[in-house]
Amino acid sequence: MVLGNHSQASAVVAETTKEFNAASAVGLRKAAQDESLNDFSDLGVKAHRLPHWFEGGELWPTGSPARLALIELLNDHFEPLHDPKNGTKVSIGVATGADKVFITKDPSVAEPDRILPLAMRRDLTTGEFKWQGNYLVNPWANDGSLVPLADYPRMAAYLARHPGVRNRFVAKRNPDSWYRTIDKVQPDLIHTPKLLLQDMKSTIHPVLESGGHYPHHNLYYITSQTWDLEVLGGLLLSRVAQAFIEAYCVRMRGGTLRFQAQYLKRIRVPRPDDITPVTREALILAFRNRDVDAATQAAADAYGIDLVEYEL
Numbered sequence: 001m002v003l004g005n006h007s008q009a010s011a012v013v014a015e016t017t018k019e020f021n022a023a024s025a026v027g028l029r030k031a032a033q034d035e036s037l038n039d040f041s042d043l044g045v046k047a048h049r050l051p052h053w054f055e056g057g058e059l060w061p062t063g064s065p066a067r068l069a070l071i072e073l074l075n076d077h078f079e080p081l082h083d084p085k086n087g088t089k090v091s092i093g094v095a096t097g098a099d100k101v102f103i104t105k106d107p108s109v110a111e112p113d114r115i116l117p118l119a120m121r122r123d124l125t126t127g128e129f130k131w132q133g134n135y136l137v138n139p140w141a142n143d144g145s146l147v148p149l150a151d152y153p154r155m156a157a158y159l160a161r162h163p164g165v166r167n168r169f170v171a172k173r174n175p176d177s178w179y180r181t182i183d184k185v186q187p188d189l190i191h192t193p194k195l196l197l198q199d200m201k202s203t204i205h206p207v208l209e210s211g212g213h214y215p216h217h218n219l220y221y222i223t224s225q226t227w228d229l230e231v232l233g234g235l236l237l238s239r240v241a242q243a244f245i246e247a248y249c250v251r252m253r254g255g256t257l258r259f260q261a262q263y264l265k266r267i268r269v270p271r272p273d274d275i276t277p278v279t280r281e282a283l284i285l286a287f288r289n290r291d292v293d294a295a296t297q298a299a300a301d302a303y304g305i306d307l308v309e310y311e312l
Contacts (some may be wrong), residue, residue, distance in 0.1 A: 015047070028047060103120075
């Protein structure tokens with residue numbers, strides 16, 4: 001269906017309630033025709049003008065008119081969080097295919113260089129990283145190849161006590177490498193500071209892991225060569241970042257949100273050098289104190305937006 005054979009102009013998004021009536025409709029129509037008006041409200045209706053509608057064939061965001069205007073503004077003027085050009089990466093932790101075997105609290109089940117401290121969801125509960133003592137049995141060498149089991153008799157004996165490892169799809173597809181985890185382990189990641197985020201949660205909850213732990217696949221992680229991770233953590237703790245997730249992600253029963261990489265990558269952020277020293281310090285302090293209100297106010301300063309206008 002063709003609605004209009006002309007270039008896309010500005011778009012007006014309206015949200016109505018049962019009080020919306022004919023008089024409100026007339027007012028809305030007049031407001032939509034007046035390009036000088038950015039927002040409009042009347043009985044049973046709120047509307048906001050967007051400079052253009054969202055481009056591309058991907059899913060469109062959802063939300064109130066003001067929130068959609070915010071998302072479009074930030075999409076137009078800021079870069080995505082996941083940006084290989086500046087060394088900022090969003091990804092997911094290691095999937096094993098047999099967590100009950102490859103994850104253990106007993107580091108003696110394999111040779112010391114086959115054991116990695118593992119970061120898991122429960123380590124993030126308080127807002128500070130507090131390791132609960134889980135380890136990953138790691139069959140991968142630093143060059144990305146599987147280590148020979150003959151060189152690691154303790155790990156070989158441990159895995160042999162769990163024949164179910166051979167019954168996994170990934171093992172049957174590669175019988176000679178039956179003891180592999182689904183994902184390879186990236187050796188440098190364990191020492192890299194990272195922000196960790198739990199997948200399913202009602203609000204965004206970034207936690208700093210300063211290095212020394214490898215993330216599990218129920219966690220998403222952010223690493224960066226350019227950001228102070230506490231400054232970035234303050235931005236991600238804010239309701240601005242929350243607005244991106246709410247606009248794009250799947251919402252589960254009870255209002256739980258999916259904080260998956262595909263949605264986290266959509267968050268737009270300022271360039272680190274464009275944030276003033278005062279705002280940087282405010283973001284760091286808000287992140288350390290887990291203060292969402294303070295993080296949101298500091299984020300508003302970093303983005304140059306009005307919190308009231310965009311319902312934050």
